[in-house]
Amino acid sequence: MKITDLKCTVLGNNPVIRITTDEGISGLAEVEGSKHYLKPHILFYKQHIVGEDPTNVERVMLKIRRLGSFKPWGSSVSAIEMALWDIAGKAAGLPVYKLLGGKIRDKVRVYNGAVRFPMDGNSPEAYAANMEKMKAAPEGFTIIKQGIAFHSGMPREVPDFFYGEMQKGAFGTGRGPLTERGLKHTVACVEAMKDVLGDEVGLALDCGPGLTVPDAIRLAKAVEPLNVMWLEDMITGDYVPYVLADLYREVTQSTSTPIHTGEQIYLRQNFKDLIEKHAVNVIGPDPCDIGGIAELKWVAEHADLHGILMAPHGTGDGLIGLAALVQMSATLPQNYIAFEYPVGRPEWWYDIVEGLPDPIVEDGFITVWDRPGMGVELNAEATKQYLPEGDEAFFD
Numbered sequence: 001m002k003i004t005d006l007k008c009t010v011l012g013n014n015p016v017i018r019i020t021t022d023e024g025i026s027g028l029a030e031v032e033g034s035k036h037y038l039k040p041h042i043l044f045y046k047q048h049i050v051g052e053d054p055t056n057v058e059r060v061m062l063k064i065r066r067l068g069s070f071k072p073w074g075s076s077v078s079a080i081e082m083a084l085w086d087i088a089g090k091a092a093g094l095p096v097y098k099l100l101g102g103k104i105r106d107k108v109r110v111y112n113g114a115v116r117f118p119m120d121g122n123s124p125e126a127y128a129a130n131m132e133k134m135k136a137a138p139e140g141f142t143i144i145k146q147g148i149a150f151h152s153g154m155p156r157e158v159p160d161f162f163y164g165e166m167q168k169g170a171f172g173t174g175r176g177p178l179t180e181r182g183l184k185h186t187v188a189c190v191e192a193m194k195d196v197l198g199d200e201v202g203l204a205l206d207c208g209p210g211l212t213v214p215d216a217i218r219l220a221k222a223v224e225p226l227n228v229m230w231l232e233d234m235i236t237g238d239y240v241p242y243v244l245a246d247l248y249r250e251v252t253q254s255t256s257t258p259i260h261t262g263e264q265i266y267l268r269q270n271f272k273d274l275i276e277k278h279a280v281n282v283i284g285p286d287p288c289d290i291g292g293i294a295e296l297k298w299v300a301e302h303a304d305l306h307g308i309l310m311a312p313h314g315t316g317d318g319l320i321g322l323a324a325l326v327q328m329s330a331t332l333p334q335n336y337i338a339f340e341y342p343v344g345r346p347e348w349w350y351d352i353v354e355g356l357p358d359p360i361v362e363d364g365f366i367t368v369w370d371r372p373g374m375g376v377e378l379n380a381e382a383t384k385q386y387l388p389e390g391d392e393a394f395f396d
């Protein structure tokens with residue numbers, strides 16, 4: 001079998017790729033909705049993969065893996081990897097999880113990082129009221145993640161929150177030392193959320209990036225009695241193109257609160273320090289950023305050897321990304337906690353993707369399906385009305 005084409009379109013905000021072959025089998029993959037601008041970057045790789053056998057996934061990846069980088073630039077390579085696995089599974093007549101070594105769980109736990117309700121301010125009361133709604137969501141999540149500190153409206157809207165200045169622009173976020181008031185406000189919001197959740201639902205917190213090491217330690221120690229699942233991305237994370245494992249290690253060694261990072265990191269080599277230095281307790285790579293599902297699986301096994309837990313990121317990965325997360329997570333070792341459940345936006349995404357269970361999430365879990373490949377398809381007829389001008393040949 002040979003790859004004949006790499007196509008890319010943008011559905012809603014999510015780039016979607018389709019790799020076609022000379023045997024009529026094609027593979028699909030999706031990129032985060034925040035990366036709608038990646039289409040030209042994705043198409044750059046076409047010249048490197050056409051003519052290759054897509055079922056030799058690793059051999060194809062060797063040609064392009066070096067031509068990627070941290071978030072967002074690893075997404076293009078990651079999408080190609082996942083589309084190749086989709087083809088390989090369809091060619092073998094097997095679900096992708098079988099090609100990764102088989103599933104060790106029949107249903108995968110997900111955590112809520114995408115089913116959101118508008119926040120009415122940044123007070124502890126607002127956090128509690130918002131958490132009530134997420135706790136009551138029909139998905140029955142057993143873990144809910146919420147943004148606080150620099151991963152929230154607090155630095156802009158809580159007076160004297162930190163000794164610094166917010167930068168303008170979507171990615172010009174804040175960084176700097178918290179005031180005592182800022183730290184106390186943050187802890188009060190966490191306490192308010194825990195009052196709602198009790199010990200019935202786990203609470204994870206996305207915190208930055210942008211905290212200093214002393215503030216990260218103070219926050220982690222202050223919430224120790226609250227048994228939060230993890231504190232995410234306090235020092236680096238998100239779109240930060242480096243890791244700073246030594247700083248994380250200092251924080252992690254100072255507290256019993258689990259420390260988490262990793263969603264922006266590309267390739268196993270860039271997890272080596274975090275894992276081997278025991279710099280964090282939990283890592284959260286995203287299959288759509290790390291370099292694909294087999295890359296993430298390898299990192300999960302390496303992490304397990306070092307006593308580090310897995311909570312893969314996925315909030316913006318869309319419904320085709322969701323299928324990849326399910327197939328992969330079914331195979332991860334027992335250091336797996338849950339992956340971050342993505343939703344389809346706009347709503348019509350649910351009308352164009354075929355193959356997902358209905359409802360998708362029950363009691364906080366998704367049952368792993370058994371169709372060949374990733375097991376989801378785009379309904380071409382239903383999708384055509386959403387294809388941007390110029391992409392009419394996407395399904396040809």
Ligand SMILES: [Mg+2]
Pocket residue numbers: 206232233237238263
């Ligand atoms: Mg995060």
